[in-house]
Amino acid sequence: MAGRGRVSGSSVVALCVLLVALVACGGRTAADPVLAEVRRVLDRRAAAVLDHDRAAYARTGTAAGFDNLSAVPLAAWSYRVTDVDRTGDTAVADVELDYRVDGYDRGPVTAGRTVRLSRDGADGAWSVDSDRPAEESGQQPWDQGAVRVVRGEHSLVLGVGQSAGALRGFADLADRAVPAVPDVWDGDWARRVVVLVPRSLEGMAGLLGSPASSYRGIAAVTTGETGGRERAPADRVIVNPDAYGLLGALGKQVVLTHETTHVATRAHTTRATPLWLSEGYADWVGYRATDPSPSRAAPELARAVSGGRVPGRLPTDEDFGFTGEADELAEAYEGGWLACRMIADQWGEDRLHAFYRAVGAHDERAGAAEDAMNEVLGTTPEEFTARWRAYLRTEFD
Known part of the structure; x- marks a missing residue:
């Protein structure tokens, strides 16, 4: 019979759609x-x-x-x-x-x-x-052993190989950190944090899926997706108990407040935000309550400036690499903190918050900080860098 071997055009389309529906990735x-x-x-x-x-x-x-x-x-x-x-x-x-x-x-x-x-x-x-x-991929806490849970007023601490008393100490620090952030950052965030405390540096590295050498000397990090204006990422503050245990009471509080600031600002921290701004702002919030002298809080940068080595530029993202020299990493954090501190001192805290949001509102890194400097601070990158270098000389004089 004529036409029995023929398939109309519409039937071919339907057949192809059916095949696409049936075949998954890899065949x-x-x-x-x-x-x-x-x-x-x-x-x-x-x-x-x-x-x-x-x-x-x-x-x-x-x-x-x-x-x-x-x-x-x-x-x-x-x-x-x-x-x-x-x-x-x-x-x-x-x-x-x-x-x-x-x-x-x-x-x-x-x-x-x-x-x-x-x-x-x-x-x-x-x-x-x-x-x-x-x-x-990184481990989850339960991959490393039995998880002990301690609840705080604003925090949940999940620990492996840690005593209940030690975890309670982290919850107390986090409970003081969370209310400190809204004092300066009026953003929409959960106002709660989840803190992971593994047994050791190696446990921290396992949670992050990276070599332990990458985090030696780093007290804590915060994980979570940046650019969450349309998303609500789940952040985790992950502690390196080896390095964290070497800090004094003030240092421990500053670190938890710093990491909590990352959680709070996550929705406005995007790929357009340079690390000198995100890390510097978190340090600024962490230090704000005590406002220590720059020589005390930024010893590496103080030594450099006092020795006549004033940085010629703001820290780059590469300067914050955990695999570099410890003093260079410290200088990067200290430089970012003093850049944000300068904005708060010379333009006011409200301008600092507005600048952070304006930078993160850009879709791309190129031009983000430059445009925000012009729109919010009324300056240029060249003028801003010159003011920052002069600020360092003044603060470390």
Whole structure:
């Protein structure tokens, strides 16, 4: 019969659409039974986590790690399977874990995981053999051991290998830091922080998915996505207990206030914001209550200026690299702090806040600080740098 081998143009389009719908990344079809079964297993596993049901969790495979996270208050926990590589009765799944801590996270933490599974020969059911951080992804606290939880008025501290007393000390510091930030930053943020305190520097590096050498001497860092004007990222203040323990009482408070400032300003900190401004502003807030002398708070820069080595430019992002020399890193932080302090002194605190927001409002780094200097401060980058260099000479005279 004529026409039986023909397919109309509209049918070809429909067929192509159907094929696109069925084929996933890497050629795996959405209807692949292994992919579907792995998703079902992980969905049951996620439900067991939220229900605090250890028996149900164990029925999906290994129960390793369940007790480690049992104290963490969770509002959400889900897995998204992006790929499955099956070999006979074993499979490796690339998974994204999304979770939120109840009462603290507006948006989820997303972590890459590698889940290994095997199939029981008797009933053919798939079960989880291991669930570990994906390559180049950081650990979660429960990957390092049992998590101890201490609640503060404005904070939640999650610690591994730390005593309840030590974690209470961090909660007290965070509870003083959180109210200090709104005194100067009138932004829309949760006014709560989550602090992670691992056992050691190596534990901190594991949480960040980086070598320990990158953070030696760094007391704490804050993680979270920048540019959150349309998003609500989940921030974490991660402490290096080795370096943090060497600080005095004032230094410990300054560090927690500094990191809390990063959390508060996250929505206005974008790829347009240079590190001298984001780090300098956080230091300015941290030091604001005590306003120490520049010679005391910026000893490396004081030595440089006193020795006739006045920096010729503001610190660049590269100057803040954790892998560089310690004194150069210190000078970068100190230079950023004094640049922000100068703005507050010479233009006023309101202009400093407005300048920070104006820079972050740009879509690109190029021209962001320059335009904000012109619009908010009424100056140019060249004039600003000259004033900053003169300010350093005055403060360290």
